[in-house]
Amino acid sequence: MVRALPPIEGNKGPYLSPSLVESLAGFSAGVISCLTVHPLDLLKNRLQLNTATASRPGDSIRIFRHVIRDEGGLRALYRGLWPNLLGNSLGWGLYFLFYGNLKDTMQRRRNHGEHLSSLEFFSASILAGLLTGACTNPIWVVKTRMLERGANHPEAYKSMLGGMSHVYMTRGLKGLWAGFVPSTLGVAHGAVQFAIYEKMKHRRGDLVGGQAQLSNWDYIYMSGSSKLLAGAITYPYQPIRARMQQYDAAKKYRGLGDVLVKTWRDEGFLAFYKGWVGGFLLDSVIPNTIRVIPTTIVTFVVYENTKLFLPKLFVDEEMAHEED
Template sequence: MTGSQVKKAGVTDVDGVTPPVKGILRHVKWEHLVAGVSGGAASTLLLHPLDLVKIRFQVNEGTATVGHIDRPEYRGIVDAFRTIRKTSGFTGLYQGVKPNVLGSASSWGFYFMFYNSIKTFMQDGDTKVDLGAGKHTLAASGAGLLTLVLTNPLWVVKTRLCLQYETNITSIKPEKYYSGMIDALYKIYKYEGVLGLYKGFIPGMFGISHGAIQFVCYEEMKTKYNNFKQRPIDYRLNSAEYIAFAALSKIIAATVTYPYQVVRSRLQDQHRSYTGISDVIRQIYRYEGLWAFYKGLTPNLLRVTPACCITFVVYENIISLSFHRN
């Protein structure tokens, strides 16, 4: 084969070495993006009210008044649902749903695409190669960082809209009141700059460990299960098996890494100001105690566990359909 034939075939460059970027791009499969977006959107639409309640619990400092804002007080999850529905109607349970759906759908889509591209690159295209926990962690961490950079502004907007209490509209400064997702993006950028759209980014980076733990657990459980069944590690499982592994991996990851979500929500709250992450941590620990870092954990687990199961089942089934088509 001549040098020009080699180059045309896409095997090597003129120096006989495959460029790493080309190697990674060669393994990008758009069906992972489509499948992740579909699963993320479906689960978020179904379970957004629990996310709304979780965020309100996370920022609750044990006092009803913060600055000029009177935060509603809830005695529990059921009381929160009743109160929000009573004061804001059924649509009140879906405050912030647009950026949440867009954020979750794009996050899952990008994450699955980046993760599988990096993983397949490490396997050199052979899906039967067992990478082990170390390389799975590396792939998940890389995918998490890339996804966070692209989606952090949407999470800021979602948090702001979820913390917009209907009973306090008249007391909110115009620049802090948002009529919707686009208005929130515009006002945050106008009054707070690019940095405003990336509030909570640093604790979000700690949250990359959440995805890493979840995906490592998920991949290792699937691998060990297929090994136990004496099947190839890329063998397609049934929906019940995917649900079991997705639920277990999500519960483990969510419980271990939950405090970063509380810190991030507080930093993104438009009604409070902190000097930084250390200030948030210090004030939470000093005034509310250690368990305050787990405020909202129950509604979070009630939301993320079925959400993860729905996302992974939709994702895996779309990928299975794409394999059958090929």
């Protein structure tokens, strides 16, 4: 883990703490990755909430065509951007903050220079994911509902605040944390991904003379491959969570068990992979893989570079100020 640089001798300015660096790096990564691929997130959401038909070739193209033609043009592809932007930036900022501090705590209990084990990375990721999910779940409920319906729908939310108010008024606090149970199951996704990613980073770092020597290409292939492996293992929680968070969830389902039973009974096994493997290669690649892999790559490249260069930039600016 790259730590913030301590204040240099003669530099009386403050310095960035490791926790602040982790938070700023995660926040920046969340913002940039969200802005990059939001339309594909809308597409994945629509695929996951489709309970009327099985996946067919061309579903992704049909959804995009419908959104652009009937819901307000290209602008409609960015419906729900603000809750998605807030959820991603706040979520990644909190996640890396919790994750970094948990790793530090574990590292202090080990011998100097000894790497953490895969189990320790996995545990830190699980705890960080649970804490982050508890903080951000209401944002994801509103985001799911805003992506579900176009802005021209008579019952569509006009804003994120309006959406939260409606959920609270109609379903109370329980509604704001709808889908949290399957989300906790999905924490395993991040844990698996980070366990794989951290091991790859340590091994690659040992080969090139330290993690500070890793290039952006290293981060690209490590983050992409770890995301693919983790996604194949843990994806089914995502469509289940989306269905528990949609507008009419309280009318359609009695709880998590009912969602699982009805999804299996009415749509079969592949329904749990809608938006990932719709049964056809084209709709497997477009909605999820081409959405998730760039998102993950952008997130990790921005995070690692911000974490590395932000402390150096801060100290450089203080040094220049002292020289002036």
